[in-house]
Amino acid sequence: MTGLLSIRNVTAGYGYGPDIVHDFSLSLNESEVKCIIGPNGAGKSTLLKAVAGILKPRSGDIFFEGENISGKEAYQIMRLGICFLPQERAIFPNLTVEENLRMCAYSIKDKALATARIEAAIGMFPVLGQRLKQIAGTMSGGQQQQLVYARAFTIKPKIILIDEPSLGLAPSLVEQTFNHIKQIAASGIAVMLVEQNAIKGLQTSGYGVVMDLGKLVFEKPANEVLQDQSLRDLYLGKALKK
Amino acid sequence: MMEILQVFILGLCLGFVYALMVSGLTLIFGVMRIVNLAHPILIISGAFVSYWLFIKFGMDPILSVPAAALTVALLGVLLYKLIFEKNAAQQTYSEMTVLLTFGTAMVIDGLLAFLFHNTQRITSPGYATDAIFIGEIFIPLAQLYSGIVSLTIIVVLAVFLKYSEFGIAIRATSQNRTSAELVGVNVKFVCLVSFAIGCALAGSAGALVSFVFSFFPSRHWEWIAILMSLVVLGGMGSLTGAVIGALVLSVVSSFVGAFYSPAWSTMVFFLALFLILIIRPRGLFGIKAD
Numbered sequence: 001m002t003g004l005l006s007i008r009n010v011t012a013g014y015g016y017g018p019d020i021v022h023d024f025s026l027s028l029n030e031s032e033v034k035c036i037i038g039p040n041g042a043g044k045s046t047l048l049k050a051v052a053g054i055l056k057p058r059s060g061d062i063f064f065e066g067e068n069i070s071g072k073e074a075y076q077i078m079r080l081g082i083c084f085l086p087q088e089r090a091i092f093p094n095l096t097v098e099e100n101l102r103m104c105a106y107s108i109k110d111k112a113l114a115t116a117r118i119e120a121a122i123g124m125f126p127v128l129g130q131r132l133k134q135i136a137g138t139m140s141g142g143q144q145q146q147l148v149y150a151r152a153f154t155i156k157p158k159i160i161l162i163d164e165p166s167l168g169l170a171p172s173l174v175e176q177t178f179n180h181i182k183q184i185a186a187s188g189i190a191v192m193l194v195e196q197n198a199i200k201g202l203q204t205s206g207y208g209v210v211m212d213l214g215k216l217v218f219e220k221p222a223n224e225v226l227q228d229q230s231l232r233d234l235y236l237g238k239a240l241k242k
Numbered sequence: 243m244m245e246i247l248q249v250f251i252l253g254l255c256l257g258f259v260y261a262l263m264v265s266g267l268t269l270i271f272g273v274m275r276i277v278n279l280a281h282p283i284l285i286i287s288g289a290f291v292s293y294w295l296f297i298k299f300g301m302d303p304i305l306s307v308p309a310a311a312l313t314v315a316l317l318g319v320l321l322y323k324l325i326f327e328k329n330a331a332q333q334t335y336s337e338m339t340v341l342l343t344f345g346t347a348m349v350i351d352g353l354l355a356f357l358f359h360n361t362q363r364i365t366s367p368g369y370a371t372d373a374i375f376i377g378e379i380f381i382p383l384a385q386l387y388s389g390i391v392s393l394t395i396i397v398v399l400a401v402f403l404k405y406s407e408f409g410i411a412i413r414a415t416s417q418n419r420t421s422a423e424l425v426g427v428n429v430k431f432v433c434l435v436s437f438a439i440g441c442a443l444a445g446s447a448g449a450l451v452s453f454v455f456s457f458f459p460s461r462h463w464e465w466i467a468i469l470m471s472l473v474v475l476g477g478m479g480s481l482t483g484a485v486i487g488a489l490v491l492s493v494v495s496s497f498v499g500a501f502y503s504p505a506w507s508t509m510v511f512f513l514a515l516f517l518i519l520i521i522r523p524r525g526l527f528g529i530k531a532d
Contacts, residue, residue: 052424054420054423054424073423073428073430074420074423074424075423075424075426075427075428075429078423078424078425078426079426083424084424085424086420086421086424090421090424091421092413092414092417092418092421092422093417094413094417095410095413095414095417099410099413099414102407102410103410103411103414103422103425103427104425106407106410106411106425106426106427107425107426151425155426
């Protein structure tokens with residue numbers, strides 16, 4: 001199993017608690033979009049945290065471009081090219097929009113390049129350009145979402161991990177958010193997505209990965225997962241059946 | 243009228259010194275959640291550095307500010323590496339630091355008492371007993387100089403935190419460690435540097451109070467309470483809040499001292515502490531806990 005990112009037999013959990021992710025393996029190729037779905041407590045978010053380095057895997061290895069990153073600090077993994085957008089607080093609410101953008105570009109050592117990237121991100125999200133001096137937390141939900149996804153275009157990582165992008169958002173914002181994710185995927189960045197809104201997530205992705213009780217159940221092209229009636233009942237929720 | 247202005251100016255000068263004393267404490271709390279009860283003894287350590295340089299080489303305490311800042315910063319780095327860094331991931335870190343820093347304060351207090359004895363000291367450069375008159379207003383040079391230098395250092399700190407890349411990273415880390423780490427900030431390094439900066443501020447404050455107040459090693463117990471009340475008043479971790487708190491309380495306390503009785507002037511800090519805890523527990527500029 002190779003690829004841009006290769007998760008091999010990873011087991012992870014919190015503190016002295018039980019294993020949340022068991023012996024999990026998955027790979028992600030360049031410009032691929034994979035959506036991990038599964039019931040609450042399946043270990044989806046835990047898996048992303050282990051890849052991002054916020055949580056150290058208890059066993060197993062994670063390879064990124066052939067390099068084992070499983071023991072590295074989160075900031076080192078980020079600097080290698082894996083950007084993680086957590087469920088909440090992906091922005092700094094008490095900093096201004098401009099300071100947030102500068103923090104997004106913090107890891108870019110070439111300052112001229114950093115400035116150019118920030119300007120390019122503002123070009124994609126003009127609203128942010130009009131609000132540079134505003135405290136980020138006082139912007140509307142939609143504007144904050146733009147700031148979150150501006151990070152992807154500032155850093156231009158090789159992989160972006162997104163944890164529950166639609167959680168707690170108003171329906172209109174969910175649409176906007178998935179459009180941002182499509183934009184990111186279209187720019188050639190590989191995406192690994194964890195999403196409760198399985199239908200939306202799968203529609204955005206090339207592959208669907210079903211996870212349950214910390215284990216990989218199977219992996220299939222996303223449209224097959226969407227069409228499989230028994231899967232819809234099991235993992236996408238009966239309420240969604242039309 | 244003149245008398246009111248006089249008291250106000252004296253209070254303000256001292257206020258800037260208090261603000262410098264508290265700025266390092268609030269920075270360290272904001273970034274690392276360390277309740278540094280050893281901060282006042284670090285200030286006194288800085289004062290001893292200045293005192294020693296003055297006695298040995300006749301060095302002006304204002305000129306020895308960098309030496310005091312550097313010495314205390316190095317001491318801080320040593321302390322941080324020895325007792326704080328390895329515990330930073332603990333759930334009860336903030337609570338632990340109260341005891342750790344209390345113990346540290348006792349150790350340094352004892353060490354200084356052993357080296358310098360617990361007698362009152364004051365650095366006495368020529369201007370320490372001098373004063374200038376503007377009209378009828380009388381300003382002691384010691385207060386004036388230490389106030390001006392304190393203000394300068396605070397402005398430099400504020401500009402650094404507001405505009406420099408590293409300053410923004412420090413503020414980002416104090417808001418959310420994980421988020422900062424996720425944009426590529428080496429949080430451990432930011433913490434170490436912030437702790438060193440906080441200690442350098444303590445050291446420079448020490449040099450500046452060394453010719454304003456008389457000091458001895460165990461005087462820091464008295465300052466802990468005053469400084470903690472300023473941090474709480476401003477909002478834990480808010481630099482703006484702590485500076486404004488220091489200015490306001492210092493002015494009020496000098497009015498109480500002048501028009502009522504100097505014995506009651508320290509009371510102002512504790513009264514303010516009680517009131518703010520009852521009325522607005524998160525402090526003047528504090529952010530709601532999340």
